[in-house]
Amino acid sequence: MASISLKRITSTWIITVLVLFVIAIIFGITMRFNQGKFIQISPTSFYSIMTVHGLTMIGIWSVAGLAAVHYLLTRYVEIPTSISVFAFLLTVLGVVMLWISAFIGEFHAGWTFLYPLPFKAVGEAWATPLFLLGLGVLGVAWLVWSVGMLFQILKKYTLSQAFAWQHFGSNPSVETPPLILISTVSLIGIIVCLLSAVVLLVLFFAEYFSNGSYTNDPLLMKNITYFFGHTIANETLYLGLASLYELMPEISKKPKFKTTWYVALAWNCTLVFILTAFFHHLYMDFVQPLGFQMIGQLASYFASLPAAAVTAFSVAVLVYKNQIKWSLSNILFFLGVMGWVIGGVGALIDATISNNIILHNTLWVPAHFHTYNAMGNVLFSLAFFVWVANDFSDLPVDTDIPKYIIAFLLLGGFGFVLMFYFGGALSIPRRFNLYPSEFNEWSWVATAGGWFAVVYLFAILFIFMTILKKCLKVYNFQHAGRKQ
Numbered sequence: 001m002a003s004i005s006l007k008r009i010t011s012t013w014i015i016t017v018l019v020l021f022v023i024a025i026i027f028g029i030t031m032r033f034n035q036g037k038f039i040q041i042s043p044t045s046f047y048s049i050m051t052v053h054g055l056t057m058i059g060i061w062s063v064a065g066l067a068a069v070h071y072l073l074t075r076y077v078e079i080p081t082s083i084s085v086f087a088f089l090l091t092v093l094g095v096v097m098l099w100i101s102a103f104i105g106e107f108h109a110g111w112t113f114l115y116p117l118p119f120k121a122v123g124e125a126w127a128t129p130l131f132l133l134g135l136g137v138l139g140v141a142w143l144v145w146s147v148g149m150l151f152q153i154l155k156k157y158t159l160s161q162a163f164a165w166q167h168f169g170s171n172p173s174v175e176t177p178p179l180i181l182i183s184t185v186s187l188i189g190i191i192v193c194l195l196s197a198v199v200l201l202v203l204f205f206a207e208y209f210s211n212g213s214y215t216n217d218p219l220l221m222k223n224i225t226y227f228f229g230h231t232i233a234n235e236t237l238y239l240g241l242a243s244l245y246e247l248m249p250e251i252s253k254k255p256k257f258k259t260t261w262y263v264a265l266a267w268n269c270t271l272v273f274i275l276t277a278f279f280h281h282l283y284m285d286f287v288q289p290l291g292f293q294m295i296g297q298l299a300s301y302f303a304s305l306p307a308a309a310v311t312a313f314s315v316a317v318l319v320y321k322n323q324i325k326w327s328l329s330n331i332l333f334f335l336g337v338m339g340w341v342i343g344g345v346g347a348l349i350d351a352t353i354s355n356n357i358i359l360h361n362t363l364w365v366p367a368h369f370h371t372y373n374a375m376g377n378v379l380f381s382l383a384f385f386v387w388v389a390n391d392f393s394d395l396p397v398d399t400d401i402p403k404y405i406i407a408f409l410l411l412g413g414f415g416f417v418l419m420f421y422f423g424g425a426l427s428i429p430r431r432f433n434l435y436p437s438e439f440n441e442w443s444w445v446a447t448a449g450g451w452f453a454v455v456y457l458f459a460i461l462f463i464f465m466t467i468l469k470k471c472l473k474v475y476n477f478q479h480a481g482r483k484q
């Protein structure tokens, strides 16, 4: 059973994540309304907002996933709560540094801060080093947290057991729970990509302090940047899936998911291929060796299809013709799988080289990643939040949620991403504060996207309020005493 200190830090993460989520959605709506000419903000403000929006979203859903697996892993292994507290304090510091660099220093090179943009930004001179330092602080925080959790897993399970290799034979001597397998795969991926971010920051600072005597290789920088960015965005999603495997059957009052040979195989494939799928970001870099482009396309398929097929199959078996107990948590898990699969198909269409020639850097890109994030990973984490908030409080388990809230979530979320898909199909480029003049007649699509996002925000606020009441219970000392 989770200790009261773990409950408190988990609750603190949840409240922080949801407050930042609401603010970041408002930033997103501001961008959509500006692209639709419904409101007007300066180009620099647009790009500062875009940078903060992207980083905040990637950051909060990474820590939400880490906080969830930390909480759930304590069912199997001991993990000190102090590493989560340490990560929280550094995360607050890192976020403040990034926000100051963007909103006061006008740093606006995008969340991918692709070289050499950070050195060309027109904001304050101190903004770029502050931004890079802020990233460094976040990197240290999450690296320590991830290494700490992996270390504790490997104290109880050998590496091959954590990868569930014994499940390839019959009658495995040790059962590896899916939570352990998926957490191991995801944490290793996160550690590797955070280490690559450290290398990236060192290279940036080497050039920054060299007074022009050293310049980086742009292609190398781009490779490292996308290795880091693509990998962390995807591993975060897998952390959400780890919670799903652990909780969805339990909440549905059905037997736990088990690790079988095909579950083990799928997640081992994911570990290997997710680290090379990022090459699909470099299809338009024609100096990149052709072999890498081919690896990019194949790895994109192999990284996503096995995990998606196995998860969708397991969830389908759980719900099909089964009298299961539906509650807000498992509805969110179920919808999240739908959003993840739909966004995944959008991603594979884009990762196919012959399509990418047309779709590259169009709004198709934010279309697919917003689908599997806003309608996939976010819902996985929200499902965990709803479940764990019940674990924190004595309030009735899973209070009824009005059906119209789910309808708003679906209408708002899918309407919002559909407007991005339209934009992509029309070849409207991404990351334009105003659409190029050729697309003037389509600016209403952006405004419509913004209004759908308002509907989505309404549903999120409702869910947030439902969770908040229960999360606050955990700071109540009397309650804490009784639970202990």
Ligand code: HEM
Pocket (backbone or CB within 6 Å): 024, 025, 027, 028, 029, 031, 032, 050, 051, 053, 054, 055, 057, 058, 061, 109, 110, 111, 112, 366, 370, 373, 374, 378, 416, 429, 430, 431, 432, 450, 453, 456, 457
């Ligand atoms: C309803 C909520 C959201 C709205 C209204 C919104 C809106 C936007 C908009 C308008 C852009 C710029 C698109 C472009 O022209 O290239 C954007 C970019 C982005 N969004 Fe969202 N978004 C939302 C949710 C999310 C979520 C849940 C994530 C989770 C990871 C996310 C991550 C990002 C990232 C990484 C970028 C790229 C930023 C960059 O290019 O530097 N967004 N979003």
